[in-house]
Amino acid sequence: MDVVLQRGREGSLLRRHPWVFSGSIAVVTGRPAPGETVEILSHDGEWLARGAWSPESQIRARVWTFDPDEAVDEVLFRRRAESALGLRRALGLTEPSAAFRLCNAENDGLPGVIVDHYAGWSVGQFLSAGAERWKTQIVDACNSVLPARGFFERSDTDGRRKEGLPAKAGLLAGAEPPQLIEYQQLGIKQLVDVRRGHKTGAYLDQAESRAYLRTLIKPGASEVLNAFCYSGGFGLHAAAAGAARVVQLDQSADALEGARSAAELNGLGAACEYLHGDAFRELRTLREKGRAFDVVVLDPPKFASTAAQVERALGAYRDINRLGIQLLRPGGCLLTFSCSGNVSAELLTGAVAEAAADAGRSARILNRLRQAPDHAVGLSYPEGEYLKGLVLLVD
Numbered sequence: 455m456d457v458v459l460q461r462g463r464e465g466s467l468l469r470r471h472p473w474v475f476s477g478s479i480a481v482v483t484g485r486p487a488p489g490e491t492v493e494i495l496s497h498d499g500e501w502l503a504r505g506a507w508s509p510e511s512q513i514r515a516r517v518w519t520f521d522p523d524e525a526v527d528e529v530l531f532r533r534r535a536e537s538a539l540g541l542r543r544a545l546g547l548t549e550p551s552a553a554f555r556l557c558n559a560e561n562d563g564l565p566g567v568i569v570d571h572y573a574g575w576s577v578g579q580f581l582s583a584g585a586e587r588w589k590t591q592i593v594d595a596c597n598s599v600l601p602a603r604g605f606f607e608r609s610d611t612d613g614r615r616k617e618g619l620p621a622k623a624g625l626l627a628g629a630e631p632p633q634l635i636e637y638q639q640l641g642i643k644q645l646v647d648v649r650r651g652h653k654t655g656a657y658l659d660q661a662e663s664r665a666y667l668r669t670l671i672k673p674g675a676s677e678v679l680n681a682f683c684y685s686g687g688f689g690l691h692a693a694a695a696g697a698a699r700v701v702q703l704d705q706s707a708d709a710l711e712g713a714r715s716a717a718e719l720n721g722l723g724a725a726c727e728y729l730h731g732d733a734f735r736e737l738r739t740l741r742e743k744g745r746a747f748d749v750v751v752l753d754p755p756k757f758a759s760t761a762a763q764v765e766r767a768l769g770a771y772r773d774i775n776r777l778g779i780q781l782l783r784p785g786g787c788l789l790t791f792s793c794s795g796n797v798s799a800e801l802l803t804g805a806v807a808e809a810a811a812d813a814g815r816s817a818r819i820l821n822r823l824r825q826a827p828d829h830a831v832g833l834s835y836p837e838g839e840y841l842k843g844l845v846l847l848v849d
């Protein structure tokens with residue numbers, strides 16, 4: 455079955471971008487079923503790529519291969535899984551007790567396939583019609599290169615709806631994972647609930663930024679506010695680096711409970727304080743109470759899911775960053791993030807600059823942070839770069 459593009463619409467595929475949008479298609483021959491393999495051709499019949507058909511999505515096809523000689527079958531999935539594991543191995547991330555992202559979707563040549571691995575257990579999200587169609591083969595391929603005691607599915611995300619797929623969660627292979635899986639990250643023990651946690655259970659994308667935070671901590675002195683803490687990662691690393699005080703703040707009581715258990719597990723409970731509530735309100739309250747910190751971490755959820763929400767999101771980034779900056783002692787550091795794909799590093803920097811001006815404070819950029827390298831971004835796929843951070847030294 456062939457998908458023939460309109461004249462002049464082949465450029466992105468020639469640059470190896472893996473998506474075909476509905477608006478660029480001229481003709482489809484046959485009636486491909488969801489996830490079925492289609493040949494993607496230019497308007498004059500030149501072969502461009504082979505991909506999976508997604509009839510419900512605006513992204514109407516996603517490319518499995520740009521090689522005309524590569525068939526879409528078990529062998530391809532095995533090859534992709536091997537290559538994905540090879541990268542993580544080279545990064546030194548595959549110790550048995552570690553957690554890492556094994557497969558980062560389009561960036562690893564497997565559109566719509568996310569696989570995170572937590573100390574012997576794999577958790578997958580299958581977010582496109584093609585990923586759904588080949589799920590069994592993909593699970594087998596992952597298990598053959600990295601045997602997991604169990605492979606659990608967490609395809610219960612909004613993105614599936616755009617593909618016309620129902621939310622799904624449950625065991626795909628092997629044994630049922632325990633309620634909490636323990637793994638290690640840079641010497642910190644973490645607990646993850648892969649059934650109820652966000653995404654596949656944890657935010658592995660912040661691993662390097664947590665390590666970086668440690669370098670900013672003055673043992674026995676630093677007071678740290680970790681807003682939007684989820685399972686407490688940044689705060690735990692700050693406490694392990696010797697922070698005198700760590701305030702873990704989240705609006706989810708479950709998240710704070712997880713952060714508390716992890717602190718106890720690591721013997722770091724004494725340094726930690728927990729604040730349950732809305733960050734926008736709680737930061738104001740902290741300010742009114744005269745609290746001040748040496749380091750403030752702001753890692754909010756996605757404020758913009760679509761391009762139309764960017765303006766409003768920038769307002770929210772400006773607000774929360776102003777509050778964060780106001781809570782910093784002179785010479786303090788702000789680590790601030792955006793995981794909204796639609797908000798570029800430049801837009802985030804602009805919003806934070808306005809926030810500093812609102813707070814009447816000068817600041818310098820010490821560093822820029824990004825998602826950890828097991829979330830490496832395909833050079834031809836800028837959409838893969840969603841997480842960006844900024845480290846400010848605030849006068």
Ligand code: SAH
Binds near residue numbers: 709732
């Ligand atoms: N920093 C975390 C990941 C943050 S995910 C880590 O390193 O693992 C975003 C978190 O923000 C979630 O835990 C969510 O419960 C919390 N959250 C969302 N909106 C919030 C709000 N308005 N106030 C406080 N927490 C909020």
